[in-house]
Amino acid sequence: MPASPRLARESGERSESRPRYSSLQARSGGAATTEQEQPIDWFITSLLFLFPAFGGLLFGYDIGATSGAIVSLKSAATSGTTWYELSPLQSGLAVSSGLLGALAGSGGAFAFGEKLGRRRELLLAAACYGIATLVTASAGSYPQLLAGRTLYGLGIGFAMHAAPAYIAETTPARVRGLLISLKEGFIVVGILLGYLASSQFIDSVGGWRYMYGLSLLPAILLGAGMLWLPESPRWLLLSGASEEEATANCCRARGQYGRDEGAVRSDVSDMASTMQASRSSTEEAGFSALFKGRNLRPLTIGMSLMLFQQITGQPSVLYYATEIFEKAGFASQSDASKVSVGLGFFKLVMTGLAVLTVDSWGRRPLLLLGVSLLTVALAALSAVNTFLPASSPTATWTSVVALLLYVGAYQASFGPISWLMVGEVFPLAVRGPAAALASLTNFGSNFLVSLVLPTVQDSLGLGTTYAVFAGIGIVSLITIYNIVPETRGKTLEEIEALWDKDQ
CATH class of the missing domain: 1.20.1250.20 (MFS general substrate transporter like domains)
Incomplete structure (x- = not known):
């Protein structure tokens, strides 16, 4: 069926105003x-x-x-x-x-x-x-x-x-x-x-x-x-600086390989073309453009990851970490700081695993696998605290394994990758305010969880609290599956081109 005149006209306008987007999209799947x-x-x-x-x-x-x-x-x-x-x-x-x-x-x-x-x-x-x-x-x-x-x-x-x-x-x-x-x-x-x-x-x-x-x-x-x-060349372009100034800063950022000014100018030209198209659509609607069209999906991705990072039980799990290790016989109350250091080293090792695999496995697989495993860990903690006597060896050791599984899965997924996605998914024209909203979501939800968690645990009990967190984990898993794309190996301009289809 032929396209309507309006759709054809809008498509033509987008092609003229963003001539490089189509090439970016093509190159993201090809060379x-x-x-x-x-x-x-x-x-x-x-x-x-x-x-x-x-x-x-x-x-x-x-x-x-x-x-x-x-x-x-x-x-x-x-x-x-x-x-x-x-x-x-x-x-x-x-x-x-x-x-x-x-x-x-x-x-x-x-x-x-x-x-x-x-x-x-x-x-x-x-x-x-x-x-x-x-x-x-x-x-x-x-x-x-x-x-x-x-x-x-x-x-x-x-x-x-x-x-x-x-x-x-x-x-x-x-x-x-x-x-x-x-x-x-x-x-x-x-x-x-x-x-x-x-x-x-x-x-x-x-x-x-x-x-x-x-x-x-x-x-x-x-x-x-x-x-x-140097200053970010992409921000310089966004702030109205010349392509020459952005090129000079880009050359500095590339060190010895920035001596090929021709190649750098070509990349800066692509950055400028993408920025101009992105900024023109944002300036028409001001702040409200954050929540419309091509900006809505990346904003939803960034804010939801920041939210789920904080409300999937991390404060509750870590709050009881020392107690769990004490019951397992690994530490006395006086050794709590040693337990914290040991758990910190484990967190660092698992973060290192994510760092080493995020550019080979990809962001999306690590998120899906890690969130699945931490949800299983939360369900196990809920079952232990609901159905087993607290003093039983089975309950103690299951809690230890579930705790380590949770911490490891979190550090290989939500921990590093949420901030990574915030750094790369937002279109350049709204990257600053969008990233700020994501940070506000992170620190705000952190504060609220810390504020209400003791009351929630006292009212619902530990088993039910973990069950609620497991349910939130399932919701976060579904959300990630449906809205988070794979961005591995793409330039920021290619990632920005992904959002064109949402217009």
Whole structure:
């Protein structure tokens, strides 16, 4: 049947306004693009990853260090303050103020992150981290402690928004998955370093000051590195900079292989063509364009992965980890920090598995397999806590196996790949605000789960709580199967071309 005049006209308009999209779509299923064929200068590529990844390491370090810092701060023997007698509410605020700051940072990234650019936003994160470290470590009062913790959280919000986008936009397509996933590994390394710092200074007077103060060095490295690295060429084009400026920064990002200016100019031209088409459709509808047409599906993918990452039971499972290991005879209550370190190493190993396979197996298979296994683990924990006596060896060992299965499956799927997808699925014209909304979803749902989880567990019981999480796991699995495409090996422009069919 011939197409209607209206459809034919709209199709022709799209072809004229986006002449390169059809070629990108064709090349994504056929020959590799110039960017994919470009040799990799591993030295500069490593730096393009390493310095932004310090933002994730500092996020993880805060999680690990705070676990020991609060214990140190509240002890009359080790606090070194006159205000160590903190109420449960004050202790909770000291911990959660960082998360509230991260929420505020994500909101700030949504409001003006696109004006700042990836590089300057990471510099702002480094400044927040550094100043907050000094404020917190020197805190002479509880309000100063809260101010430092909140400012540190602002740094987390800015860093976790800008780092995935910067890495995705500046590194070669065929190692993009490896590098963004490895950033999650840096978060886990940060958690481990925080645990180790806690165990080192837990018995020292004022030890909490050292635990927090040690984050100053990576904050300085983050700032110094981002001062030296180039700005994202894709953001430069989006901000209205010339193709010449974008080409110069792209050449720097490719190191010794950026000397072939002709090849780089060709790639920058493709970036510019894609950006112009994407931006023109977004500017017509403003903010509402995020929720329409070609932008809706990637936004749904990013926000749903961030949501499911937080509401599939991770806080509940890890909360009872030490208790499960105690019952199995692996540790006494006094060895809780050792259990945390051991579990942290296991998380790191499983994250490493995802990092090594994400560009060979693909994002979608790892997500589907990992979420399936963590759902099975949640169902097993539910069954154990519902049908078996808590003291029985069968219940104890089943819980240990289910716990390890859950942690391993999570770290090989939701842990790294959710942030990876946030870094690569959004169209360039809306990447900044869309990534900020995804970050807000992550930190907001994290805060809400942490807030209501004790009440839910008290009301429903542990078995029913795990059953609810298993049900959410099934919903997330169905969602991933239906809306998440495979993006392995595609340039950001080729990924953006996938959304044209949603118009």
